[in-house]
Amino acid sequence: MSEPIRLRTPLTDEDVERLKIGDRVLLNGVIYTGRDAAHKRLFDLLREGKALPFDLKGQIIYYVGPAPAKPGQVFGSAGPTTSYRMDAYSPSLIEKGLKGMIGKGMRSQDVKEAMKRHKAVYFAATGGAGALLAKRVKKARIIAYEDLGPEAIRELEVEDLPVIVVNDVRGNDLYIEGEKKYHKD
Amino acid sequence: MREIDVKLITAKVRDLCMEANTDLGEDVLQAFDRALREEESPLAREILKELKENARIAKEEKVAICQDTGFAVVFVELGQDVHLVGGDLKEAIFEGVRQGYRDGYLRKSICHPFTRANTGDNTPPIIHTEIVPGEKIKIVVAPKGGGSENMSRVMMLTPSDGVEGIKRSVIERVRESGSNPCPPTIVGVGIGGTFEQAALLAKKSLLRPLGSKNADPELGKLEAEILTGINKLGIGPQGLGGRTTSLAVHILMMPCHIASFPLAVNIQCHAHRHKETEI
Numbered sequence: 001m002s003e004p005i006r007l008r009t010p011l012t013d014e015d016v017e018r019l020k021i022g023d024r025v026l027l028n029g030v031i032y033t034g035r036d037a038a039h040k041r042l043f044d045l046l047r048e049g050k051a052l053p054f055d056l057k058g059q060i061i062y063y064v065g066p067a068p069a070k071p072g073q074v075f076g077s078a079g080p081t082t083s084y085r086m087d088a089y090s091p092s093l094i095e096k097g098l099k100g101m102i103g104k105g106m107r108s109q110d111v112k113e114a115m116k117r118h119k120a121v122y123f124a125a126t127g128g129a130g131a132l133l134a135k136r137v138k139k140a141r142i143i144a145y146e147d148l149g150p151e152a153i154r155e156l157e158v159e160d161l162p163v164i165v166v167n168d169v170r171g172n173d174l175y176i177e178g179e180k181k182y183h184k185d
Numbered sequence: 186m187r188e189i190d191v192k193l194i195t196a197k198v199r200d201l202c203m204e205a206n207t208d209l210g211e212d213v214l215q216a217f218d219r220a221l222r223e224e225e226s227p228l229a230r231e232i233l234k235e236l237k238e239n240a241r242i243a244k245e246e247k248v249a250i251c252q253d254t255g256f257a258v259v260f261v262e263l264g265q266d267v268h269l270v271g272g273d274l275k276e277a278i279f280e281g282v283r284q285g286y287r288d289g290y291l292r293k294s295i296c297h298p299f300t301r302a303n304t305g306d307n308t309p310p311i312i313h314t315e316i317v318p319g320e321k322i323k324i325v326v327a328p329k330g331g332g333s334e335n336m337s338r339v340m341m342l343t344p345s346d347g348v349e350g351i352k353r354s355v356i357e358r359v360r361e362s363g364s365n366p367c368p369p370t371i372v373g374v375g376i377g378g379t380f381e382q383a384a385l386l387a388k389k390s391l392l393r394p395l396g397s398k399n400a401d402p403e404l405g406k407l408e409a410e411i412l413t414g415i416n417k418l419g420i421g422p423q424g425l426g427g428r429t430t431s432l433a434v435h436i437l438m439m440p441c442h443i444a445s446f447p448l449a450v451n452i453q454c455h456a457h458r459h460k461e462t463e464i
């Protein structure tokens with residue numbers, strides 16, 4: 001197993017072009033959280049031609065609704081949620097410069113096409129590893145939609161957040177390739 | 186006749202909610218170790234190591250193993266010689282769940298089906314009560330995550346489908362679920378009974394310790410065959426490819442109607458949380 005690749009946000013086209021499926025990546029810098037309800041709001045703003053609460057260029061959105069932080073904890077347990085529910089909104093965000101998404105589970109063909117066309121990648125974080133992932137969050141603050149509770153958009157500063165490349169810019173999909181490789185008749 | 190104050194039940198349920206969500210059972214950790222020895226995919230082994238590390242952090246720091254701290258499913262075996270005093274059983278359990286999810290900083294994940302408005306305190310729990318002989322109360326709290334529950338099904342097979350139909354249907358359900366239920370999973374199977382009883386059998390089968398034998402050797406053999414079939418699929422931990430798609434298959438069976446052949450598959454993610462106590 002090769003060593004993980006360290007990346008710092010914001011990501012450039014060159015950063016994502018060199019990633020291939022199965023690569024382990026340690027993310028550093030600022031990322032944003034957003035899941036179902038926040039995605040709908042971002043999508044509606046784009047449709048109305050209005051400004052978003054943060055600039056998407058080069059950024060990564062993590063699909064997560066954290067557990068409440070305990071006193072003394074920066075961030076509550078925070079594993080990924082299932083990504084397909086964001087599929088309807090993701091292509092528009094990718095078009096506006098989003099470079100990465102972190103979640104779990106397979107994406108739609110439309111999202112994969114958008115990733116190829118605009119050079120973006122999809123990462124899987126380990127579902128259920130909420131306690132481990134939360135420890136890699138060094139700072140967290142809500143920047144939009146506080147009313148959504150666990151679904152509010154948060155700006156996170158992460159240190160070596162472990163993720164795996166599932167969809168690369170060449171249209172490969174680790175969910176398909178991985179299963180094929182280990183399938184036995 | 187033994188008198189038990191329901192306040193004691195509230196306190197126990199509170200503690201069990203917190204323990205179950207932060208302390209993964211030794212049987213699950215041992216199943217991770219077994220999987221690590223047998224897994225061929227290097228990436229899958231990394232994921233299994235992450236799961237072990239995650240469980241260690243959650244236990245040491247008393248934080249949630251997974252942010253989805255689940256629907257609180259509570260099994261109560263109430264001895265028929267117990268007389269409950271100081272309030273009613275249902276409200277005592279509700280209050281235990283409320284306190285446990287508040288004091289344990291656990292996520293509240295229960296909402297109105299249409300408006301999606303959160304109930305705010307993770308109530309209502311799902312309570313299954315059984316009256317048993319004796320003067321004790323056994324309480325099991327098993328928080329159930331949404332992702333794996335969504336992949337579960339009840340199927341009314343035809344008697345002619347036979348045992349082969351059971352094998353085929355369970356393996357197909359796991360295949361279709363892919364990465365969604367957070368593999369490696371534990372597959373609970375309920376066979377027989379009625380529509381709702383099959384589902385309950387499937388859920389109850391999950392409570393058996395991982396690595397233990399089925400009391401019925403015929404079902405034990407069927408569990409092993411289905412598990413082998415599942416782990417040939419190649420889905421692997423998190424669906425990224427590998428040998429360890431499921432850690433175990435557990436089956437509970439009871440007689441069914443001459444016209445029926447009910448099958449329920451309840452999929453459980455690797456955050457296989459349940460704790461119990463006896464009063």
